[in-house]
Amino acid sequence: MPSHEGPATAAVPTPSAPDTLWFTRCPVPTATGIAADQGWLGREFAADGIAVRSLQDVPPEVAADHHYTHALTGLFREGGNVPALWARSRGERTRLIGLTWIEERQVVLVRAGSGITEAGHLRGRRLAVPRHGIAIDFWRAMALAGLHGALSLAGLTLDDAELVDVPAAPEGGQWAAELAALRDGVVDAVYVKGALAVEAARRIGAEVAVELDEAPDRRARVNNGTPRPITVHQRLLDEHPDLVARFLAVLLEAADWAAGRPAEVARILSAETGAGEEGVAGAYARGGHRTLHLDLSEERLTLLDQQKRFLEQHGFLAGPVDVHAWTDPEPLRAARTLLAARRTEGRAHGG
Known part of the structure; x- marks a missing residue:
């Protein structure tokens, strides 16, 4: 008797994990910079056989202009909002997954x-x-x-x-x-x-x-660094949302760690910015070590939208950007859940 079932549907193979994750940040206070200094990003993915590399530490021909274009699909970017909005306006498939607000004088x-x-x-x-x-x-x-x-x-x-x-x-x-x-x-x-x-x-x-x-x-x-976005490529988010959540969880840990260590943060900022102790002290507000946390609050999204409208008005963007449509809050929610579980189990990087 003939079967009335349709043809079997082939299973869609799960994309293999990338062998390298990249990150880039501006020479300013960032949770990414703190996490990199502590070696937590490399440690997080070492067991997976995934290297974590900074665009700032490779030759220009390797780094290319990815810090601005975000055309590298395995890249996490914590940097100024002007290039991030510009890349999105040009059609690059990035997603906004976090915002910080750090006073920079x-x-x-x-x-x-x-x-x-x-x-x-x-x-x-x-x-x-x-x-x-x-x-x-x-x-x-x-x-x-x-x-x-x-x-x-x-x-x-x-x-x-x-x-x-x-x-x-x-x-x-x-x-x-x-x-x-x-x-x-x-x-x-x-x-x-x-x-x-x-x-x-x-x-x-x-x-x-x-x-x-x-x-x-x-x-x-409101300017290029206020608020400062964290962006990731849509392809990485689609294929490996777990990696994105884990990366963000490390940044959340780094922000928590920094909040209780002003002297250590000042040392890291001096290295990140290339400025001396006096320059760092004069540029960043007292208590700034407690403000590296990322969120996607409506207030910060509204401030970013203000910046977007200013950039549009002055011809810096190639096309329209809908800030709310650009935003994906799920990775940050997943990262917070993951970090809470790790702390319960005593497996957090920062103790």
Whole structure:
């Protein structure tokens, strides 16, 4: 008697695990940097035969431009939101799986004795806006957003000042061209942030006119690193969600570990940023070692959406990005559950 069953459906093979997971982070405070320093990322996946490597530790021809494009499918990226949003706007299949908010001391600098001492004094002034010959000019985006935030404290906009293009210096490091333009009187004010900027500003005797960190409304400080996204490629998430959850669980552990060790975190930040002890202390708020935790709260997503709209307005994105549709909260939920279980069993990296 003939069978009425249809043809057997072939089982879909489970994709084999990658032999290497990659991570990349900016030279700023990150849970990824803490976990890497402690050796926890390599330890987490060693038993699986999976190597964990940093893009920052391999030759340029290997790293390519993956820190910006996120075209490497096995990559976890904890870095500025400008390249992350840009990559998504170009159609790269990334997913947002975490956000941090870490104060990095954002200021507007002026020449000593200029008389510019508050946000309102920036009206009509020449403000430096760097221009770099790179695919996504996140330096320019940072300056525009920072100056916009400073002007907003006085009810002003970028249209109320004169924006002066400053070509990037071929050598000299971060902010070099803008600070040189300030020193030489080409511009009246410069936006800077972070440890190296604090040290560079001190070398030329610049004064702080606007401390964005003191603004009670954190919307004035929304910029490339505030909030800072953690992204992963959709393919890795689809094929190996367990690996993604485990990676995030290590970052959660690292943030918890850092919260009780300010001196250790300062040491790691000095190595990550390339700045000295004074620069690190001047750039990052006291208690910053307790703020490395990642989440996907509605507040942080709203702040990221504010940044996205600013970047769209100023032509930095190739296409529209829906921040909420980009977000996948499941990996972070799974990571928290995993970490709680490990701690119950006494198997957490950080004890």
